[in-house]
Amino acid sequence: MPYCNGLRRSFGALHSSPFTASIGTRRALHYDGRNRLTTFWTPTQSKLKAQSSEEDGHDLLIRAGFLRQAHSGIFHLLPLGLRVQEKIERLVDKHMLALGASKVSLSSLSSKELWQRSGRLEGRGSEFFRLQDRKKAKFILSPTHEEEITTIVANAVHSYMDLPLRLYQVSRKYRDEARPRQGLLRGREFLMKDLYTFDATEDQARQTYEAVRKAYSAFLDELKLPYLVANADSGSMGGKLSHEYHFASDKGEDIVIKCDSCDYSINEELCIRKYDPNVSTGAPYTGIHTYYALSKDMKKLLEIHYPEDSDLNTHAIKALFPEIDPSVEDPIECWTALAAQKDSGAMRIILRDPSLSSPHSDLSRLAAIIEHSGHDTTTHLNPSLNGQTILLTKPRNGDPCPTCPTGKLHLHQAVEIGHTFHLGTRYSEPLDLKVLSSDNKLVNVSMGCHGIGVSRLIGAVASLLADKKGLNWPLAVSPFGVMLTGAAGVAAEDVHAVYDRLAAAGGDVVVDDRERPTGWKLKDADLVGYPFIVVLGKAWVRDGGVEVQCRRLGVKEVVKGEELVGRIGELSAQL
Known part of the structure; x- marks a missing residue:
């Protein structure tokens, strides 16, 4: 076939025997410089007929051979999953090095004593995996490393001239989740x-x-996936400035609130809105709900009235009353025994959402208590925070933006994949990290901590892009960028020539040289989610045409062999 021979020459020099044998004979060969599925373990599984329900991203990660579950919330990564993880790590390295950061690797074992010094151990004991060595020294499996890295730097850095310092790591973390769920999203x-x-x-x-923050945005931009950035609560990490980075997903446990007109974006946990009587809060309410909660000392019963077509903002309630204990199942019953006693100090506090036009209180369960105690224990308070009256309800889709005159709010269910924290002296002060300043004074070092969930990112991307056929990976982190295969009747040397041309152009290619029908290979490739599938089939035998498939872009076309590299380059710009 002179035409095909000419195409082989156009793809470059061919390897000599034995590598020009048919693809089916290669199973005995270990390595010839090319990525091959005969020498790369991909234990994919067919969907069982009993699996009638729709698969999510985690189900597909298992069935496509990326991971296996070891125990509840604990997973083994298989070769495909490890390639995705390694590509994410290389992308992380690129952007951390651009910041001037040096890479370290800290031990998974952390001293319990350090966590006691920082004050983070108290009240969080159930989150930790704890262990003790033969000398009775107590350790925890680190869920994070602020205490350890602060101690290391405190022993090494003594002058402002040693700063700034940026250190990063990619490491395994451990958290004894009460309810591990959604695979890699909460393990x-x-x-x-x-x-x-x-x-x-x-x-x-x-x-x-x-x-x-700019480096994080640059990292996420390379994935070419839509993401959200929101002001966030620093929580147990400490500090007052933090941002979260999310993928919008119906699998997410967070709600990100964004304005459609300005850059207002915030996690629902932080969204406490000021009340402005001149601004509508949305659709009029149709009725009133009452919510009861107790203080931790059981003496205060909080009674809250709010519109029934809205959800109560528990974060606003906690900001008003930090001593609240929302875990009590029947707060009225618990409070009754104390309130019935004279001089008990029991108090009933009524808060009314300012959007309500009139007071409302259901006294049927409480009137008897007040009568029995001989005095009215009720106090009405205005929901005020920092001198501003606040709304007690969560925003709804379409509510007005609190920061611009024309914007409307939109709520997005989202998966958190990264978080930046400005810590200040939260850790340097208790762990004695000080340096000599330029004016010869000892000062506490100002710190930051910034995380990206690498394994969580794998699970989030899998869930975000999965469809009925399988996974769909962004080109930047896909296990292989191109899956190449030849149909029956196509010589192995032709496949090799195409492989070598794609690889020379920078393509991350794998050949499916398994002894399976072409249809089976294509279905398996869809399950794994390679960005591109390239097939040398009838069109190749007929006139040197190459079939290119890209499921995410809806592309399935035949191009000339000499145009293949250029065409994949054009499509890659969209992935």
Whole structure:
């Protein structure tokens, strides 16, 4: 076939025997410089007929051979999953190095004593995997490494001239989740990228924080997937400045609220809205709900009235009453015994959402208590925070934006994949990380901590892009960019020539040289989710045409062999 021979020459020099034998004979060969599925373990599984329900991303990760579950919330990564993880790590390395960060690898064992010094151990005991060595020394499997890295730097850095310092790692973390769920999205063992930053002054630390935020956006931009950035609660990490990075997903446990007109974006946990009587809060309410909760000392019964067509903002309630204990199942019953006693100090506090036009209180369950105690224990309070009256309800889709005159709010269910924290002196102060400043004074170092959930990112991307046929990977982190195969009757040397041309152009290619029908290979490739499938079939034998498939872009076409590299390059720009 002279035409095909000419195409082989156009793809470059061919390897000599034995590598020009048919594809089916290669199973005995170990390595010839090309990626091959005969030498790369991909234990994919067919969907069982009993599996009538729709598969989610986690189901597909298992069936496509990326991972296997070891225990509840603990997973083994198989070769395909490891290639995705390694590509994410390389992308992380690229953007951390651009920040001037040095990579470290910290032990998974952390001293319990350090966590006691930082004050983070108290009240969080159930989250930790704990262990004790033969000498009775107590350790925990680290869920994060602020205490350890702060101690290391405190012993090594003594002057402002040693700063700024940026250290990062990609390491396994451990958290004894009460209810591990959704596979890699909430596990008990997970892989995290943590960047720790150290600056001599608060101003310099704030500048570092903004530089990290830009690096995070650049990292996520390379995935070419839509993401959300929201102001967030720092929680147990400490500090007052933090941002979360999310993929919008119906699998998410977070709600991100965004304005459609300005850059207002915030996690629902932080969204406490000021009440403005001149601004509509949305559709008029149709009735009133009452919510009861107790204080931790059981003496205060909180009674809250709010519109029944809205959801109560428990974060606003906690901001008003930090001592609230929402876990009590029947707060009225628990409070009754105390309130019935004279001089008990029991108090009933009524809060009314300011959007309600008139007071409302259901006294049927409480009137008897007040009568029996001989005095009215009720106090009406205005829901005020920092001198501002606040709404007690969560925003709804279409509610007005609190920061611009024309915007409307939209709520997005989302999966958190990254978080940046400005810590200030939260850890440097208790762990004695000080440096000599430029004016010869000892000052606490200002710190930041910035994480990306590497394993969580794998699970989030899988869920975000999966369809009925299987997974769909962004080109930047796909296990292989191109799956190449030849149909029956196509010589192995032709497949090799195409492989070598794609690889020479920078393509990450794998050949499916398994002794399986072409239809089976294509279905398996869809399950795995390679961005591109290239088939040398009838069109190749007929006139040197190559079939190119890209499911995410809806592309299935035949191009000339000499145009293949250019065409894949064009399509890659969209992936």
